[in-house]
Amino acid sequence: MSFGVRWMLVLCCGVVLGCTVGPDYQTPIETAPTAWVTRAEERVAPGGEILIEWWASLEDPILTDLLQRAVVSNHDLRIAEARVRESRALRRAAFSKHLPKIDGSAAATRFRLSRNGVGVGSAAAEQGLVNLEDDFYQLGVDTTWELDLFGGIRRAVEGASARLEAVAEERRGMVLSILAEVAASYIEVRGAERRLAVAEDNVRIQRATLDLVANKVKAGLSRRLELERAKALLETTRSAIPALEAARSTASYRLAVLLGEQPGALNAELSAVRPVPLPPALIPLGLPSELLRRRPDVRAAERRLAASTAEIGVAVAELYPRFLLTSAVGRESGVVSDLFKAGSGNWLLQPSLRLPIFQRRIRANIKAVEARSEQALAIYEQAVLLAVEETESALERYARQLQTRGHLTAAVAASRRAVDLADVLYGRGLTDQLTVLDAQRTLNDVEDRLAVSDTALASGVVLLYKALGGGWEAFESVEQEPGTLEQAAP
Numbered sequence: 001m002s003f004g005v006r007w008m009l010v011l012c013c014g015v016v017l018g019c020t021v022g023p024d025y026q027t028p029i030e031t032a033p034t035a036w037v038t039r040a041e042e043r044v045a046p047g048g049e050i051l052i053e054w055w056a057s058l059e060d061p062i063l064t065d066l067l068q069r070a071v072v073s074n075h076d077l078r079i080a081e082a083r084v085r086e087s088r089a090l091r092r093a094a095f096s097k098h099l100p101k102i103d104g105s106a107a108a109t110r111f112r113l114s115r116n117g118v119g120v121g122s123a124a125a126e127q128g129l130v131n132l133e134d135d136f137y138q139l140g141v142d143t144t145w146e147l148d149l150f151g152g153i154r155r156a157v158e159g160a161s162a163r164l165e166a167v168a169e170e171r172r173g174m175v176l177s178i179l180a181e182v183a184a185s186y187i188e189v190r191g192a193e194r195r196l197a198v199a200e201d202n203v204r205i206q207r208a209t210l211d212l213v214a215n216k217v218k219a220g221l222s223r224r225l226e227l228e229r230a231k232a233l234l235e236t237t238r239s240a241i242p243a244l245e246a247a248r249s250t251a252s253y254r255l256a257v258l259l260g261e262q263p264g265a266l267n268a269e270l271s272a273v274r275p276v277p278l279p280p281a282l283i284p285l286g287l288p289s290e291l292l293r294r295r296p297d298v299r300a301a302e303r304r305l306a307a308s309t310a311e312i313g314v315a316v317a318e319l320y321p322r323f324l325l326t327s328a329v330g331r332e333s334g335v336v337s338d339l340f341k342a343g344s345g346n347w348l349l350q351p352s353l354r355l356p357i358f359q360r361r362i363r364a365n366i367k368a369v370e371a372r373s374e375q376a377l378a379i380y381e382q383a384v385l386l387a388v389e390e391t392e393s394a395l396e397r398y399a400r401q402l403q404t405r406g407h408l409t410a411a412v413a414a415s416r417r418a419v420d421l422a423d424v425l426y427g428r429g430l431t432d433q434l435t436v437l438d439a440q441r442t443l444n445d446v447e448d449r450l451a452v453s454d455t456a457l458a459s460g461v462v463l464l465y466k467a468l469g470g471g472w473e474a475f476e477s478v479e480q481e482p483g484t485l486e487q488a489a490p
Contacts, residue, residue, distance in 0.1 A: 019149070019150060019151060020150070020151025020154050020155065020313065021150050021151055021152070021155075021313055021316045021317050021319075021320065022151070022155055022309075022310070022312045022313020022314070022315075022316045022317070023309055023312055023313070025158075025162075025305075025306045025309040025310065027302070027306075028302065028305070028377070028380060028381070030289055030292055030384075031381070031384055032288040032289045032291060032292050032384065032388060033288045033388065034287075034288065034289070035287075035288070036285060036288060036391075036392065036395065037392050050284055050285065050286045050290075050294075050465070050468050050470045051283075051284070051465070051470060052470055052471065052473050052474050053471070053474050054461075054465040054470055054471060055067055055179070055183060055471075057279065057280040058183075058277035058278070058279065058280075058458070058461075059277065060186075060274065060277040062186075062269075062270075062274065063182075063183060063186050063277060066182055066186060066255065066259065067179055067182050067183065069259050070178050070179075070182045070258050070259050070260075071175060071178065071179075071475045073259055073260035073261075074178050074258055074259065074260055075260055076174055076177075076178065077171070077174050077175065077178055080167075080170060080171040080174040081171060083167050083170070083171070084164070084167050084168050084171050086167075087160075087163055087164040087167040087168075088164055090160055090163070090164075091157070091160040091161055091163075091164045093160075094153075094156045094157045094159075094160040095157050095160075097146065097148075097153045097156065097157075098148065098153055098157070099145075100143050100144065100145035101143065101144045101145070102141065102142070102143050103141070103142045103143075104140070104141050104142075105138070105139070105140045105141075105142065105330075106138065106139050106140075107136075107137070107138045108135070108136075108137050108138075109135065109136040109137075109138075110133075110134075110135055110136075111133070111134060111135075111136065112133040113133075134334060135334055135335070135336075136332070136333075136334055137332070137333050137334070137335070137336055137339050138330060138331070138332050139330055139331045139339065140328055140329065140330025140331070140346075141328070141329050141330065142326075142327070142328045143325075143326070143327045143328070144324060144325070144326050145324065145325045145326075146322060146323070146324050147323040147324070147325065149320075149321075149323055150317045150320040150321075151313060151317060152313070152314055152317025152318070152320075154313075155310045155311070155312075155313030155314045155317065156310070156314050158306075158310040158313070159306075159307045159308075159310035159311050159314065160307075162303045162304070162306035162307035162310060163303070163304070163307045165303040165306075166300045166301075166303035166304045166307065167300075169296045169297075169299040169300035169303060170296065170297075170300050172296035172299075172472040172476075173295075173296035173297050173300065173472070175471070175472040175475050176296060176466055176469065176471055176472050177466070178258065179466070179471045179472075180462050180463065180465075180466040181254075181258055182255065182258050182259070183462040184459050184462055184463075185251050185252075185254045185255040185258060186251075186255060186277075187276060187277065187455060187458045187459050187462065188247070188248075188251035188455065188459070189248055189251045189252055189255065189270060190274055190275065190276045190277065190455075190458075191276050191451060191452070191454065191455030191458070192244050192245075192247045192248035192251060193248060193273050193274075194275070194276050194451040194454065194455070195240075195244050195448055195451045195452065195455075196241065196244045196245065196248065197273070198444070198447045198448050198451050199237055199238075199240050199241050199244060199444075199448070200241070201447075202237050202440070202443065202444040202447070203234065203237050203238055203241075205419070205440060205443075206230065206233055206234040206237055206440055206444075207234060209230055209423075209436060209437070209440060210227070210230040210231060210234055212426075212427075213226050213227050213230045213433055214227055226432075226433040226434075229433065229434065229437055230433070230437060233437050233440065233441060237444055240448075252264070252266055252267060252270055255270075276451075276454045276455055276458050277458055278454065278457065278458055279457065279458060279460075279461035283398075283461065283464065285395070285468065286468065288388060288391075291387055291388065291391060291468065291469060292384060292387065294468070294469040294470065295387050295468075295469035296469065296472060297383055297386075297387065298380075298383045298384055298387050298469075301376075301379050301380040301383040302380055304376050304379065304380070305373070305376040305377055305379075305380045307376075308369070308372050308373040308375075308376040309373055309376075311369050311372070311373070312366065312369050312370055312373055314369075315362070315365050315366045315369045316366055318356065318362045318365070319356065319359060319362055319363075319366075321353055321354065321355045322353070322354040322355075323351070323352075323353055324351070324352045324353075324354070325349075325350075325351050325352075326348070326349075326350040326351075326352065327347070327348060327349050327350070328346075328347065328348040329345075329346075329347045329348075330345070330346055330347075331344045331345050331346070332344060332346060387467075387469075390467045391464075391467040391468060393467075394460065394463045394464040394466075394467040395464060395467075397460055397463075398457070398460040398461060398463075398464050401453065401456050401457045401460050402457065404453050405450070405453045405454065405457055408446060408449055408450040408453050409450060411446040411450075412443070412446050412447055412450050415439070415442050415443040415446050415447070416443060418439045418442065418443070419436075419439045419440055419443050421439075422435050422436040422438075422439040422440075423436060
């Protein structure tokens with residue numbers, strides 16, 4: 001039996017008997033609670049399918065347009081997408097180790113030997129027995145192939161695949177964050193507009209009161225003190241307007257940057273005043289167990305755990321022998337015209353075995369990788385707890401904000417009636433001007449607090465949907481590369 005046949009038999013047996021060392025990954029058992037702790041009002045449903053395009057329920061076309069544009073042009077998201085492409089390329093690189101490494105070579109050499117050099121006699125050179133100056137031509141193909149008998153390469157591909165999936169989940173998490181930030185900034189713009197409108201409306205009411213008091217002072221029916229009180233209330237209300245204008249501009253600038261544009265680029269687009277987009281009448285929450293399957297951060301942590309488990313197999317494989325098959329086929333000749341003649345060929349077949357003898361470094365590395373896997377498990381378990389905590393907290397704040405808004409709505413209605421009654425009584429001389437100013441001050445306060453509450457309620461539903469992990473599915477655009485090595489991977 002020839003050497004080549006014997007080696008092929010060894011190769012086939014190795015491939016058949018090859019194993020994969022290291023632990024096989026087991027998905028952690030879900031530890032989410034079976035029900036939500038927070039008991040909200042009837043506007044929050046514990047079950048049901050959560051809304052994927054939750055922004056559509058806010059019924060604001062400008063917000064929808066801004067969200068769609070942000071997902072396309074946001075710079076943080078572009079960075080995340082580039083990381084996905086990087087991880088995809090690294091996975092292809094890991095899988096390529098399954099394949100032989102093939103290198104081609106070609107060389108043309110012109111050389112001259114020393115007449116007095118070692119092994120070259122001057123007499124032999126003079127008689128033409130040795131060519132001191134000559135040409136040499138060479139063509140060849142070299143191949144090196146490592147047999148993955150113990151699964152080190154397979155574990156490396158497994159780890160690279162899990163890391164790619166983790167990075168893809170992190171991109172989805174970035175989409176989720178961008179959606180929430182854009183919506184929150186937009187709501188802040190509309191909330192500042194609402195508070196500005198309240199302040200300006202109260203300025204108008206208080207100016208009318210000031211004019212009424214001024215007329216009474218001129219007629220001798222009121223004292224100068226009442227006029228100064230009315231002026232003080234009016235200027236106090238006016239003092240809040242610059243800060244509100246600054247808040248609106250700041251939120252608009254932030255919104256522009258989130259869309260990948262210069263601050264101020266959206267000023268004209270957002271110039272028309274619109275109401276604060278309030279949440280729908282009913283918000284389905286889904287179940288806590290669904291939260292873990294939907295939230296990108298939890299999914300990414302689970303994939304990182306899978307990658308760290310595969311890395312243990314890569315480290316353990318270093319303890320075992322490595323089998324390599326090296327071959328070379330080529331042609332050599334001193335004359336170009338003879339390069340492709342029958343006698344110019346050469347070949348080499350070299351099977352080799354590499355076995356680590358001193359293993360202390362390898363075993364220390366295995367311990368380090370195992371410790372990293374334990375860290376990844378703890379990080380995953382922490383991500384689960386934080387996901388449930390964040391959702392429960394967002395639900396609690398949203399439910400309490402619903403109650404706050406209900407009370408403030410009733411307070412605004414009562415305050416407006418009180419202002420109307422105070423104006424009528426003051427006009428008839430049945431109450432003093434201080435009662436009127438106090439009623440107006442109260443109305444100004446509760447209307448502003450209602451505007452703040454509406455803004456907080458709208459922002460709260462955005463944070464609730466972010467905590468629930470909804471929204472990234474609407475912008476899923478993972479690139480596929482048909483025919484790549486990764487699709488051929490086992």
